[in-house]
Amino acid sequence: MAQPAGLLYSKEHEWVKVDGDVATVGITEYAQASLGDIVYVELPRIGASLEQFASIGVVESVKAVSDIFTPVGGEVIAINDAIDADPALVNREPYGGGWFYQVKLADVTQTGELMSAEQYDRLISEA
Amino acid sequence: MTDASGALRRTALHDAHLVLGARMVPFGGFEMPVQYTSILAEHDAVRKRAGLFDLSHMGQFALYGGDVGAWAETLTINRVGNMKIGQARYNVFTNERGGAHDDVIFYRIGDDEWLLVVNASNAGKMWGIVSAARSGDVRLDNLHGERALIAIQGPRSLEMLQPYVDADLTNLKYYACTPTRVREAREPVLIARTGYTGEDGFELFLSNDEAVGVWDLLLAENRKHGLVPCGLGARDVLRLEAGMPLYGHEMDEEITPLQAGLNWAIKFDKPAFIGKAALEAQRDAGDYARITGVTMEGRAPARAGYAVFAGGARVGEIRSGSWGPSVAKNIATALVAPSAAAEGTPLDVEIRGTHHPARTTALPFYRRPKA
Numbered sequence A: 001m002a003q004p005a006g007l008l009y010s011k012e013h014e015w016v017k018v019d020g021d022v023a024t025v026g027i028t029e030y031a032q033a034s035l036g037d038i039v040y041v042e043l044p045r046i047g048a049s050l051e052q053f054a055s056i057g058v059v060e061s062v063k064a065v066s067d068i069f070t071p072v073g074g075e076v077i078a079i080n081d082a083i084d085a086d087p088a089l090v091n092r093e094p095y096g097g098g099w100f101y102q103v104k105l106a107d108v109t110q111t112g113e114l115m116s117a118e119q120y121d122r123l124i125s126e127a
Numbered sequence B: 001m002t003d004a005s006g007a008l009r010r011t012a013l014h015d016a017h018l019v020l021g022a023r024m025v026p027f028g029g030f031e032m033p034v035q036y037t038s039i040l041a042e043h044d045a046v047r048k049r050a051g052l053f054d055l056s057h058m059g060q061f062a063l064y065g066g067d068v069g070a071w072a073e074t075l076t077i078n079r080v081g082n083m084k085i086g087q088a089r090y091n092v093f094t095n096e097r098g099g100a101h102d103d104v105i106f107y108r109i110g111d112d113e114w115l116l117v118v119n120a121s122n123a124g125k126m127w128g129i130v131s132a133a134r135s136g137d138v139r140l141d142n143l144h145g146e147r148a149l150i151a152i153q154g155p156r157s158l159e160m161l162q163p164y165v166d167a168d169l170t171n172l173k174y175y176a177c178t179p180t181r182v183r184e185a186r187e188p189v190l191i192a193r194t195g196y197t198g199e200d201g202f203e204l205f206l207s208n209d210e211a212v213g214v215w216d217l218l219l220a221e222n223r224k225h226g227l228v229p230c231g232l233g234a235r236d237v238l239r240l241e242a243g244m245p246l247y248g249h250e251m252d253e254e255i256t257p258l259q260a261g262l263n264w265a266i267k268f269d270k271p272a273f274i275g276k277a278a279l280e281a282q283r284d285a286g287d288y289a290r291i292t293g294v295t296m297e298g299r300a301p302a303r304a305g306y307a308v309f310a311g312g313a314r315v316g317e318i319r320s321g322s323w324g325p326s327v328a329k330n331i332a333t334a335l336v337a338p339s340a341a342a343e344g345t346p347l348d349v350e351i352r353g354t355h356h357p358a359r360t361t362a363l364p365f366y367r368r369p370k371a
Helices: A029-035 A108-113 A117-126 B014-019 B039-048 B068-073 B120-133 B157-164 B208-225 B232-241 B276-285
Strands: A014-019 A022-027 A038-042 A055-061 A065-069 A074-079 A101-105 B023-027 B030-035 B050-054 B059-064 B088-094 B100-110 B113-118 B139-142 B147-153 B177-180 B189-192 B201-207 B227-229 B290-296 B307-310 B313-324 B329-336 B346-351 B354-361
Touching: A014 A108, A022 A029, A101 A108, B014 B208, B030 B039, B030 B232, B039 B050, B039 B227, B039 B232, B050 B208, B059 B068, B059 B120, B068 B113, B100 B120, B100 B177, B100 B189, B113 B120, B120 B139, B147 B157, B147 B208, B157 B201, B157 B208, B201 B208, B208 B227, B232 B313, B232 B329, B290 B313, B290 B346, B307 B329, B329 B346, B329 B354
Parallel strands: B050 B227
Antiparallel strands: A014 A022, A022 A101, A038 A055, A055 A065, A074 A101, B023 B030, B050 B147, B059 B113, B059 B139, B088 B100, B100 B113, B147 B201, B177 B189, B189 B201, B290 B329, B290 B354, B307 B313, B307 B346, B313 B329, B346 B354
């Protein structure tokens, strides 16, 4: 399955879209399909300071609770309220309306530890 | 329970599940479908139309002999001996402390012939218990894994099943059973009007050899009417909404049937059964923790093991929890002190260190509309 190009990916199945020093984070198509029907997403608060790769929230399907490991560190500047009212938006539009939060990157070089679309494709095709 | 090599067992319908795109998980020693498409879509099909379930992982024991009724009554809380042929009855095997070995259904097939269906996860333990307790002319045959069980559940299950069955299903009462001919099966199939979803529905006990033929027939003929295969994920949400206990959650070796709210099934007027004295003492003391429904006020689901508080004090813990699509709220069961068991009691459920408001709710959360 082809991943959207131009995004970066983590091995925990999050995607990151970088625009200057602002990064938008969500979960991948592979992640939403594996989780199944998503019923709740617990996001960090605006203003919270996140450390890269730390567990900063959860995404819950009907059956299971899974940690969100933030693929980037920095200050949370926006969260997606739409997925609180309609968590299934994450299933329907994981790369669009189902985004999770935005951070102001503490250090723009940290994205070097993430994967390209091609690298991520390889990871999930081996899974 | 797995075989000596630790490998998971497979039901006769295993290949059919793979063809249907099921996601398979280990459950009760078997590789079982947890979902085919989506738990919520499968749940919705059962509430509105019907769903088809493979429950062949459940333990089936055949019981023979004129003494079965009297014998089983000494091991369980409910009556068995007075069941009529063609009757099914819910029951619980108890330990000396009144705790539950398993919750089960007895089906009386003939004067001297019964089927006992036990939970998959308890099948090994239960076979040990009934074998060790065997007395009189009681004979036992462990059919676990050798016989199949297919359930069709939902408001349209009768019209979907009837065309392929000789027996008149309209006249088969709730918790009744009958052997009958089913198309695609050479041997008679035992059909019971039982289930675990809160909907009308039927369970078909049949040989492994004939399971695929019957499964494929029902699905092929009824797909166009909205029948969908359903996994164990949907089944768990359906039973939770319907307030039905799941062994290991609402009942176990320590949580008694009295605590689980099964007072109606405990026949204290029986002369003796294992655990009777302990259950009487618990009933008379009256101060036991009990299973109640819990409805969350917010979007965060309660999950098994979360702590429950009332008025700032810890009063119990969540035993099962899920999003409840039929009520559009997060629902749960909890084992709580009697002080917190009254309907409407304000509660807090601790979720990842934060208290989330909830209320004690009478079970069930969902009752099917009267036909």
